Amino acid sequence: VRVEYLNYEVMADKLWELTDDDLFEKAADGGLTPEDYGEFYVRDSESLLEAAERQGYAWPFACRGGACTNCAVAVVEGEMPSPSSHILPKELHDRGIRLSCIVAPETDAKIVYNVKHLPAVQDLLL
Template sequence: VTVEYLNYEVLDDYGWEVADDDLFEKAGRAELDYEDYGKFVVKNNETLLEAAENRGFAWPFACRGGACTNCAVAIVDGEMPPPVGHILPDEMIEKGIRLSCLAAPVTEHTQVVYNVKHMPGVEELLL
């Protein structure tokens, strides 16, 4: 599974929204640092967070167990199973928010905004 990722802090800086149809096209054209935008492969036995770490990235996390939302990501395109026994309310799940410490995308090409812990609605859940 290949993940195309984008840092939420970049959206803030550029005035982009997670809901922008052309979000990843804009990101691709913006000559962002590899840390903020790019692609990597997630292996079968990895969570999304582990995959990012194993490819050399420092994505945010704290508990690694579905209890804090520090590791939250927004799935823009593709599927990632919503975790069981987690802290996220249903409306966040419906908006595509997932916890990267608990699961990984299941669709071949998935677009993910990471670092969404500061997004409205997620931030309020942070412990």
């Protein structure tokens, strides 16, 4: 399945919000580098983080086991169910926050990575 991604740090610079309806249109037109915006395919056996790494991207992580939130992403569109064991509180999960080390998209998806810099996620960082 195909994943379109955007770096949260770019959004912070440009004052874009996760709730902007046209967020990915703005990203596509924003002249961003492939590191900050683009798309790739995730293989069946891969986590989202592993797929990003296979493209050569250095997305943040630490534990690789669903226990630290360094690898958090926000799912803007698409289905990405979490396994039962992870550290995210329900309200963040309900807002579409996922841990890229332990999830994989079930459908084509749009995600924002680097959301460990989102204040609500930062509170959880160990």
